[in-house]
Amino acid sequence: xxxxxQSPEALRLQxxxxxxxNCSYTVSGLRGLFWYRxxxxxxxxxxxxxxxxxxxxxKERLKATLTKKESFLHITAPKPEDSxxxxxxxxxxxxxxxxxxxxxxxxxxxxxx
Amino acid sequence: EAQVTQxxxxxxxxxGKKLTVTCSQNMNHEYMSWYRxxxxxxxxxxxxxxxxxxxxxxxxPEGYKVSRKEKxxxxxxxESPSPNQTSLYFCASSLxxxxxxxxxxxxxxxxx
Numbered sequence: 001x002x003x004x005x006q007s008p009e010a011l012r013l014q015x016x017x018x019x020x021x022n023c024s025y026t027v028s029g030l031r032g033l034f035w036y037r038x039x040x041x042x043x044x045x046x047x048x049x050x051x052x053x054x055x056x057x058x059k060e061r062l063k064a065t066l067t068k069k070e071s072f073l074h075i076t077a078p079k080p081e082d083s084x085x086x087x088x089x090x091x092x093x094x095x096x097x098x099x100x101x102x103x104x105x106x107x108x109x110x111x112x113x
Numbered sequence: 114e115a116q117v118t119q120x121x122x123x124x125x126x127x128x129g130k131k132l133t134v135t136c137s138q139n140m141n142h143e144y145m146s147w148y149r150x151x152x153x154x155x156x157x158x159x160x161x162x163x164x165x166x167x168x169x170x171x172x173x174p175e176g177y178k179v180s181r182k183e184k185x186x187x188x189x190x191x192e193s194p195s196p197n198q199t200s201l202y203f204c205a206s207s208l209x210x211x212x213x214x215x216x217x218x219x220x221x222x223x224x225x
Contacts, residue, residue, distance in 0.1 A: 032212050034212060034214075041219075042218065042219070043117075043203050043205070043216030043217055043218055043219055044156070044203070044205075044214075044216045045216070046213040046214060046215070049212045049213070087155070087156065089156075091212065098163065098209075099144060099146065099161040099162075099163050099169060100158065100161065100169075100171060100172075101146070101158055101161075101171075101214075102158070102172070103148075103155050103156040103157070103158075104155060105153065105154065105155035106155055
């Protein structure tokens with residue numbers, strides 16, 4: 001069974017204070033690892049897909065990295081508008097269908113001005 | 114505008130009264146999926162569909178039904194809702210082979 005654990009559950013930062021969110025995963029084979037952002041009262045919004053260890057993707061102040069056991073979402077010099085819940089999800093290959101996704105519980109990020 | 118729509122957005126109902134939550138996308142996506150989101154449990158997949166007439170169970174399918182008769186629509190059916198199905202429900206869609214899922218705005222369901 002695929003499993004995803006995100007840490008910390010909540011993170012408070014000052015504007016400009018860089019940090020990282022962690023996503024640890026267990027799958028028998030990784031098709032893809034995904035990061036989403038969710039604002040209060042809205043549906044998740046896609047950020048990145050990572051497919052293999054060593055891969056990195058960047059978008060504005062966000063950078064996602066992947067190893068064989070975990071992924072990090074690095075936030076550089078965050079701004080208050082980066083405040084949101086960040087969700088990690090995996091799609092495995094081992095005995096599961098292509099369409100099955102497993103999400104972590106998310107990290108609630110708050111950036112204070 | 115490319116979007117996923119869900120209706121209704123809010124629903125309060127009683128135990129045992131059959132209900133349907135509709136989901137529609139205008140992006141010609143093959144893949145559609147339903148999730149529920151609960152505090153402390155995160156997003157959990159209920160059912161998904163790879164194309165018309167092709168559906169499969171996610172992690173929490175019990176008490177739910179789906180159908181995919183048209184490419185754009187993927188309704189979620191609760192034939193006999195119970196209070197433990199009180200939750201926030203999201204529909205999502207994507208192209209096959211492209212894992213960028215587009216999510217709808219959510220349906221908040223309360224079963225009394």
